[in-house]
Amino acid sequence: MKEIVVVSGKGGTGKTSVVASLACLIDRKAMVDCDVDAANLALVLNPRIIEEKEFAAGKKARIINEKCTDCGICRDMCRFDAISEDFIIDPVSCEGCGACFFYCPASAVEFETPLAGHCYICDTPAGEPFVYAELLPGEENSGKLVTMVRTEARERAESMGLSRILIDGPPGIGCPVISSITGTSLALIVTEPTASGIHDLERIAQLARHFSLPAAVIINKSDINPACTESIEQYCNANNMPVLGRLPYEKAISEAQRQGKAVVEYAPDLPVSKALREISEQIISIYKE
Ligand code: SF4
Numbered sequence: 001m002k003e004i005v006v007v008s009g010k011g012g013t014g015k016t017s018v019v020a021s022l023a024c025l026i027d028r029k030a031m032v033d034c035d036v037d038a039a040n041l042a043l044v045l046n047p048r049i050i051e052e053k054e055f056a057a058g059k060k061a062r063i064i065n066e067k068c069t070d071c072g073i074c075r076d077m078c079r080f081d082a083i084s085e086d087f088i089i090d091p092v093s094c095e096g097c098g099a100c101f102f103y104c105p106a107s108a109v110e111f112e113t114p115l116a117g118h119c120y121i122c123d124t125p126a127g128e129p130f131v132y133a134e135l136l137p138g139e140e141n142s143g144k145l146v147t148m149v150r151t152e153a154r155e156r157a158e159s160m161g162l163s164r165i166l167i168d169g170p171p172g173i174g175c176p177v178i179s180s181i182t183g184t185s186l187a188l189i190v191t192e193p194t195a196s197g198i199h200d201l202e203r204i205a206q207l208a209r210h211f212s213l214p215a216a217v218i219i220n221k222s223d224i225n226p227a228c229t230e231s232i233e234q235y236c237n238a239n240n241m242p243v244l245g246r247l248p249y250e251k252a253i254s255e256a257q258r259q260g261k262a263v264v265e266y267a268p269d270l271p272v273s274k275a276l277r278e279i280s281e282q283i284i285s286i287y288k289e
């Protein structure tokens with residue numbers, strides 16, 4: 001299975017619009033949105049949900065009233081002030097440390113694994129599988145939920161005889177990004193020619209190197225700062241990362257998104273759409289079925 005993950009090191013670089021166009025141009029693949037905190041690829045893929053799965057994660061303590069003797073030991077032991085005067089545990093404050101469980105003389109504490117989010121398995125108008133998820137507000141197990149969406153997508157791809165998966169990675173370089181890139185075939189890094197763009201590119205490239213993952217780069221809005229674009233290309237050359245394409249700035253991309261379309265669908269004749277087609281052809285030729 002060839003898994004291509006599109007990442008950016010930071011949000012706002014045009015990553016999802018690149019993924020949306022690649023999703024139109026590369027056929028016979030499954031797709032995954034690994035941004036479980038703010039999934040938005042669904043807005044352009046127009047999917048139909050065919051299955052919804054609950055995602056349970058973490059541990060929260062609960063006091064069994066019938067067994068509790070109101071001795072107060074658990075409240076004294078809880079460093080997170082999660083236990084109220086009348087011995088009710090606030091699930092938001094509870095860190096699941098287990099102190100109340102171990103010190104309770106009446107064995108009145110038990111642990112629950114609460115619902116932390118939902119995973120949606122979908123079908124797209126092209127008949128390809130698409131998986132995304134939503135983490136409930138305040139939940140922190142995004143890395144595990146990312147693993148769940150990737151596993152679901154891989155199973156769907158295998159059952160349909162598809163050998164490619166296109167992954168929209170979350171922004172940043174944290175835990176969900178690590179869960180999104182591990183074990184993939186290529187990290188496709190979208191960057192912009194700004195000082196912070198170069199910095200973010202370096203950070204995500206370092207992460208890909210750490211996981212021994214081949215990386216390639218797309219420079220978005222490459223014409224807004226030619227000197228910076230030149231610096232990015234020098235950095236890529238020095239670090240063995242091919243630049244798969246340079247996308248010109250194009251305001252039609254925002255309009256395409258407003259209409260729920262990828263720019264290659266909305267305006268296929270624009271230079272940016274041509275550049276995206278060339279990028280997709282390179283990816284298809286590298287990751288032939
Ligand atoms: S330590 Fe156990 S018995 Fe004592 S108040 Fe807490 S839950 Fe109740």
Ligand code: SF4
Binds near residue numbers: 089094095
């Ligand atoms: S598990 Fe830890 S954080 Fe949660 S209520 Fe018990 S002592 Fe407090």
